[in-house]
Amino acid sequence: MTDRKNKNRGTSNGEKPADVRFVRVPSIAERKLGTDYVAPMRLDPRVLEQMQTTIKGLEARYGDTLRDQVRTLLTLVEPACGGDTEARGRLYAIVHDMRGLAGTFGHPMVGRFANSLCSYVESAGMDAWRDDTVFRFHIDAIREALDSPGADPAITLETLNALQKLIAASAAERRRMG
Structure with missing residues (x-):
């Protein structure tokens, strides 16, 4: 010793x-x-609690922001699908923000619907803008998720599956049309 x-x-x-x-x-x-x-780095539990309180406070206001964004999206669909590149950029930027923020602020299904629409635009490229159907159905799904936050998860997942089938049908149509 x-x-x-x-x-x-x-x-x-x-x-x-x-x-x-x-x-x-x-x-x-x-x-x-x-x-x-x-x-x-590890945060003091009091700081984490304060952060959670702040996020909860922002959650309520973010719901109003999402509703405003849905109204904006509805006005952008027609010009975006009509060839307006500025409208396309704004529409995609809003949906992309929804994809990233909605889940954080208590709207996970909005985030999933927005992710589906972003993925469609990213994979289809310029062909995505030929028809507004996929856009309108996704925006309607986002609006419905906002208006019915307590909806049965099975129904919202079925809606997401239906949107994926719509995207697949749109892709098949694009391939057929050449």
Whole structure:
């Protein structure tokens, strides 16, 4: 056993201490995400609670923002599908924001419907804008999800499945038309 004076020089009986080597084991996140991964710092639970309170407060206001955005989307569909590139850009930007923010602020199905529409535009490219049907059905689904937040999840998932079938039918039609 070492005493306080000798703890860094050796053992109390004069033996040389064993070599000590520290081995750093990478975390699971580092193994999956690479060595550039930086672990998030731990937050004080009081700060986390304050953040959650802030998000809850923003949630109510975000619902109103979403309703305004749905009205804007409905006015943008016709010009966007008619060739107006500015309307296309605005429509896509709004839907893209919905895709990213809706789930955070308590509207996960709005986010899923918006994701479906964004994915359609991203995969179909310019062909997406030939017909407004897919856009209108997605916007109607978003509006319905906002108006009926307590809707049966099975029904909303069935709506999402129906939208995916509509997208598939639209893609098949585009292929057929050449």
